[in-house]
Amino acid sequence: MRLILIRHGQTPSNVAHLLDTAVPGPGLTELGHEQAAALPAALADEDIEALYVSTLVRTHLTAAPLAAARGLEPVVRDGIREVAAGDLEMLGDNESVRIYLTTVFGWSKGELDVRMPGGEDGHETMGRFDAVVAEAAGTDAGTVAMVSHGAAIRAWVAARADxxxxxxxxxxxxxxxGIVVLEGSPTDGWKALTWEGKAVELPEDTGTGADSGPAGRPVHDPTSR
Structure with missing residues (x-):
């Protein structure tokens, strides 16, 4: 299966660099709507047969232009929502962002017992994302797109892509x-083909993700708040 993971468009909380992860969450900024409107053209060469969104409003709004262009009804699944920030919810200071991201990527390294302060542990987060991917794979669709969230996508890909x-x-x-494209299956494993349009085999710094919020930023970016 070809799996296309898409981060949602820009939100007001992204601009403010806040860890805003609760349901239903904010809508999109004007730029966010423009980003969503550009997705059908960006994915014009992809034969998308199924489209999934999380339970957060921003993924529904992001997916809407693509759904309309392809005549698809988005499948809503809680499993691909953002990593819950717990006690760090709506914080944006550097230390809170550092704790959030290091916890998330610790899960990718196998430290699944560690719990986000006041939130989920790695078993819960990875398990729910795995379940949605397994469901999509079970549909026998050749290409599936999922509109999800920055930390959830990055952590899952880091954990599952060989x-x-x-x-x-x-x-x-x-x-x-931003889009990450993978190929594989839950049984055979996954290989990432591209990360924001760049081949994963040629890793280059993809930038600081200005105004795209802390969940999409490098862990050691000093401007990550």
Whole structure:
């Protein structure tokens, strides 16, 4: 299966650099709507047969232009929502963002027992994302797109793609409506083909993700708040 993971468009909380992860969450900024409107053209060469969104409003709004262009009804699944920030919810200071991202990428390294302060542990987060991917794979669709969230996508890809090092995923941004394309299956494993349009075999810094919020930023970016 070809799996296309898309981060949602820009939100007001992204601009304010806040860890805003609760349901239903904010809508999109004007730029976010423009980013969403550009997705059908960006994915014109992809034969998308199924489209999934999370339970957060921003993924529905991001997916809407693509759904309309392809005549698809988005499938809503809680499993691909953002990593819950717990006690860090709506914080944006550097220390809170550092704790959030290091916890998330610790899960990618197998430290699944560690719990986000006041939130989920790695078993819960990875398990729910795995379940949605397994469901999609079970549909026999050749290509599936999922509109999800920055930290959730980066952590899951780092944990599940055989050719993505955790430290590389942690230090490379995923901008709003940034796309990661993978091929594989839950049984045979996954290989990441591209990260924001760049071949994963040629890892380059994808930038700081300005105004795309802390969940998409490099772990050690000093401007990550």
């Amino acid at each position: 050719n993505v090092e955790v430290d590389w995923a942690a230090e490379n941004a995923l901008s709003n409506t």
